[in-house]
Amino acid sequence: MSPDRALAQGLVTCLSCYQLLHLPAGASSGCCVRCGARVYGRVERSLMLTWALVITGALLLIPANILPVTTVIYLGSGEPSTIISGVFQLYHAGLWGIALIVFVASIAVPVMKLVGLTILLIQAQWLPPRNPVQSMKLYRLVAAIGRWSLLDLFMISILVALVDMGLIARVEAGPGSTAFATVVVVTMLAVRAFDPRLIWDAVERQPASPSAAAPTGGDAYG
Known part of the structure; x- marks a missing residue:
């Protein structure tokens, strides 16, 4: 019992x-x-709100990666750079460490957050996890890595503020940076909107099986 x-x-x-x-x-x-x-x-309409934010973030990733995030203008001419092209330019310039940081912060982390939230939503709504403790670890990981997405925005802000030499050289932020900033905000709101206690509710809704072992760990969220 x-x-x-x-x-x-x-x-x-x-x-x-x-x-x-x-x-x-x-x-x-x-x-x-x-x-x-x-x-x-339980957070009211948590699943519906989180789904809406996750879908919005996934759609915004398209312009965030296609549109230019910065344009470096030197002596009146310049070429816009997207996130992907910026990573390749840094790598070919020998700055592979910075290229890796930009790739992880600007591409890997947002995709990981969206994929992780999608998995949690599916588990809470349709396919209850066999090990809810692992699902809670995934939720904590998704919540923890979100702040690292801001590195790219900090870099753009610093470049725009520092590189301003009038007609000689300047850096301009592109529309891609706005889309990327919106993705970061939307995914952070999605994490806040998701109620992790719904994972345990989904597990307890499963039909009891005599051979099934009870999940390890307790409901840390009440």
Whole structure:
């Protein structure tokens, strides 16, 4: 016989400070007594909102990688560079370390975040994971790597601010940088919108099997 769930007893965890709270009878949300954040038994319309943000981020990746992110103008002439072409230019110039950083921060990390969130959404909605602990590790990884996507934007901002020699040389940000910045923001919002507790709900909805082993670890989110 499985123990009663915390949610059935009105207990929820604040996703901001992880304080365990008791919701009033019949209430689906409340306010954290420690940090003041809004707490929910489950985030309302989490799957729908996360799907919308993930699809938006995937569509924005196309202009972010096709449109130029910077244009270096030297003595009145210049050639726009996309993220991919910038990586190749850095590599051929012998700056393979910087090329690798730009590739990971600007291409690999956004794609990994979108793929990871898609896997979590599918598991929460249709195919419950056999090992929910691994799914929680994937969620934490997706949440942790998002900040590294900002490296490329910092580099563009520094170049635009420093390289300004009037008619001799200057660096201009292109429309691709705007699309890429939007991708970063959208994926960060998608991580915030996804309620990881839905993974455990999906596991518990599965029909009980006598031969199935209970998942290791506990529900760290209440």
